[in-house]
Amino acid sequence: MNAKGGIKVGNKHYKVRFVEYDDQSQGGRVQQLYTRLILQDKSQFLFSPYSSGLVATAAVISEQYGKIMLIGGGAEGKTYELGNKYLFQCITPADQYLSGAIAELKEHNPHAKVAFVYSDDPFSKAVVAAAREQAKQAGFTEVLDESYPPSTTDFTAIINKIISSGADTFLGGGHYSDGATLARQLHDQKAGMKWVSILVAPDSEKFKTLGAAANGITVPSQWEPQVKYKPQFGPSIAEFTSEYTLKYKDLPDYHAASGYQVGLLLQHAIEQARSIEPDKVAAALNKIDATTFFGRTKFATDPGHHGLQIAHQMVLAQWQMKGGKLVKEMVWPDAARTASVVYPLP
Amino acid sequence: MLGLLASILDGVLIGAVYGLAAMGITLIWGVMDVVNLTHGAMIVAGMFAAYVLVGAAGVPVYATLPIVLAGGFLVGVGLYWLSVHRVIGQPPLMSLLSTFAVNLVLVGLGTAVWGTDLFNVPASLPGFSLGRYTFPGTHLMAALLTGVIALALYFFLYRTRLGKAVRAVSNNREAAELVGIPTARVLALAFGLGVALASVAGMLIATMFPFTVLSGDAYQLKSFVVTVLGGLGNPTGALVAGIALGLVEGLTTPFVPVSWTLVIEFILFVVVLITVPGGLLTLFRRRRPA
Numbered sequence: 247m248n249a250k251g252g253i254k255v256g257n258k259h260y261k262v263r264f265v266e267y268d269d270q271s272q273g274g275r276v277q278q279l280y281t282r283l284i285l286q287d288k289s290q291f292l293f294s295p296y297s298s299g300l301v302a303t304a305a306v307i308s309e310q311y312g313k314i315m316l317i318g319g320g321a322e323g324k325t326y327e328l329g330n331k332y333l334f335q336c337i338t339p340a341d342q343y344l345s346g347a348i349a350e351l352k353e354h355n356p357h358a359k360v361a362f363v364y365s366d367d368p369f370s371k372a373v374v375a376a377a378r379e380q381a382k383q384a385g386f387t388e389v390l391d392e393s394y395p396p397s398t399t400d401f402t403a404i405i406n407k408i409i410s411s412g413a414d415t416f417l418g419g420g421h422y423s424d425g426a427t428l429a430r431q432l433h434d435q436k437a438g439m440k441w442v443s444i445l446v447a448p449d450s451e452k453f454k455t456l457g458a459a460a461n462g463i464t465v466p467s468q469w470e471p472q473v474k475y476k477p478q479f480g481p482s483i484a485e486f487t488s489e490y491t492l493k494y495k496d497l498p499d500y501h502a503a504s505g506y507q508v509g510l511l512l513q514h515a516i517e518q519a520r521s522i523e524p525d526k527v528a529a530a531l532n533k534i535d536a537t538t539f540f541g542r543t544k545f546a547t548d549p550g551h552h553g554l555q556i557a558h559q560m561v562l563a564q565w566q567m568k569g570g571k572l573v574k575e576m577v578w579p580d581a582a583r584t585a586s587v588v589y590p591l592p
Numbered sequence: 593m594l595g596l597l598a599s600i601l602d603g604v605l606i607g608a609v610y611g612l613a614a615m616g617i618t619l620i621w622g623v624m625d626v627v628n629l630t631h632g633a634m635i636v637a638g639m640f641a642a643y644v645l646v647g648a649a650g651v652p653v654y655a656t657l658p659i660v661l662a663g664g665f666l667v668g669v670g671l672y673w674l675s676v677h678r679v680i681g682q683p684p685l686m687s688l689l690s691t692f693a694v695n696l697v698l699v700g701l702g703t704a705v706w707g708t709d710l711f712n713v714p715a716s717l718p719g720f721s722l723g724r725y726t727f728p729g730t731h732l733m734a735a736l737l738t739g740v741i742a743l744a745l746y747f748f749l750y751r752t753r754l755g756k757a758v759r760a761v762s763n764n765r766e767a768a769e770l771v772g773i774p775t776a777r778v779l780a781l782a783f784g785l786g787v788a789l790a791s792v793a794g795m796l797i798a799t800m801f802p803f804t805v806l807s808g809d810a811y812q813l814k815s816f817v818v819t820v821l822g823g824l825g826n827p828t829g830a831l832v833a834g835i836a837l838g839l840v841e842g843l844t845t846p847f848v849p850v851s852w853t854l855v856i857e858f859i860l861f862v863v864v865l866i867t868v869p870g871g872l873l874t875l876f877r878r879r880r881p882a
Contacts, residue, residue: 395850397809397810398810399801400800402602403599403603403845403850406595422804423807430802431801434800455712456802
């Protein structure tokens with residue numbers, strides 16, 4: 247961006263300066279660092295930390311100082327019910343994370359017996375709270391509801407509980423290490439699940455290092471390189487993917503894509519507002535209803551949900567064994583489908 | 593009923609590995625009164641050593657054990673001379689700060705090299721099934737190897753001259769020096785052994801569960817609980833307490849939400865601290881007649 251002269255605002259060009267800190271995933275540090283970003287570093291716009299709990303903490307600071315914060319990694323929706331004016335969620339909210347998995351599973355097993363096993367954190371709880379209702383409406387039976395501390399490293403006992411419950415479907419997880427450990431232990435302990443949807447962890451390319459334990463696992467995803475959107479501005483999907491891969495020697499996951507998306511939306515809003523005044527940029531963001539490489543974006547503007555994402559849609563990916571190699575295929579919705587879903591789990 | 597039995601057996605298998613990890617902490621504490629806060633980092637070091645040896649060097653998974661054991665010992669001896677030797681005999685806070693600082697450096701270096709990505713050691717062994725419940729071979733092997741290592745440690749401490757020297761230093765360092773035991777070298781040896789045990793525990797855990805650079809904290813916390821339950825400075829007690837803790841986890845999990853297990857464990861921790869501060873094994877020791 248800076249090499250191209252910066253962001254054009256009327257006749258001016260603004261160069262972008264990034265300031266970043268490691269919050270170590272600690273709420274206390276988020277509070278200190280966002281205050282520092284505003285007061286010491288004089289940041290004019292903010293990008294969110296990662297995870298719903300930390301976003302809620304950072305939002306208190308950003309709103310207090312009237313700074314726009316774009317959320318690329320915090321899906322829980324409660325934060326948007328607090329009357330915030332400068333928060334903008336760029337990813338699909340948590341309550342829709344498992345709706346694709348439930349819709350697809352219903353096609354294969356309308357009488358699924360579901361075990362909800364999830365991390366005891368705001369994001370995972372919000373996802374499962376909504377999924378529980380969606381599963382009930384789909385006609386599934388809930389046979390187990392179990393949360394676990396986010397620091398859990400061994401799921402042996404929980405998996406025995408799943409087996410005892412007679413479940414044939416697993417929905418849940420939380421973040422990276424717990425989700426991957428769950429997948430491996432479900433496989434090692436031969437839990438006999440016909441369908442497994444795990445949050446976040448299986449989206450990472452690293453997940454395939456689990457080998458056979460990864461085969462058949464589905465993951466709700468905000469974005470995958472295989473999606474087929476026609477952007478109104480910004481790079482195409484192919485451009486983003488190839489540039490990212492060239493720079494980082496790895497395929498982008500949806501966290502990388504949402505990270506790019508927040509910057510892209512901010513740039514677009516500044517250009518549309520022809521100003522860097524927070525109120526004018528916020529007004530431009532409120533008006534956005536556009537499609538980029540990341541998909542469609544529109545923010546709720548009613549005071550009860552201001553900033554909540556209401557247009558972006560998720561996809562459902564599944565790790566499938568093709569020619570002895572694990573590949574991630576899109577299996578839902580039809581518009582994004584790159585392969586038929588494998589059911590039951592191999 | 594079968595579910596409960598499976599849960600208990602699983603708990604015991606995993607508990608044995610927790611016990612092995614705790615033996616490292618308790619050995620160091622018992623010999624030199626040092627709480628080793630690099631313990632979690634050393635467990636993670638064992639995990640990554642296994643990962644690198646298996647992934648990059650193609651060493652069979654369980655053949656990494658002696659390499660990790662020897663490597664852990666050498667690193668431990670090095671750490672002793674680097675960060676512990678000068679604070680031996682100083683107030684406990686000194687050794688806490690010293691090992692904590694080294695821990696931060698090690699975790700920082702690990703994060704710089706590997707990030708906080710997830711890693712997995714591809715280990716698979718045939719297990720056995722009890723009805724619908726399967727006990728992975730990796731869990732059985734980890735418990736078996738823990739037993740072998742614990743026996744070897746017991747043999748070393750009680751049947752070898754060097755092991756007796758370690759126990760002598762543990763009992764009375766000044767008296768040991770008076771009879772010609774080179775205490776500084778014995779302390780370095782004990783620290784090396786403690787770190788080697790932590791590393792091997794890490795290697796065995798890596799065969800069962802995926803891990804990250806930051807996984808050490810959870811296992812370190814568990815090790816401290818086990819150490820207190822087993823009695824500070826008592827390696828046999830640590831192994832027994834590890835198995836007991838696994839047993840408690842196995843017994844409670846089928847009946848209460850999993851999130852309560854940690855609460856129950858810490859209640860047990862506090863109760864043991866108050867009622868039998870010497871550890872659970874003191875309950876079974878015979879009182880000598882007056």
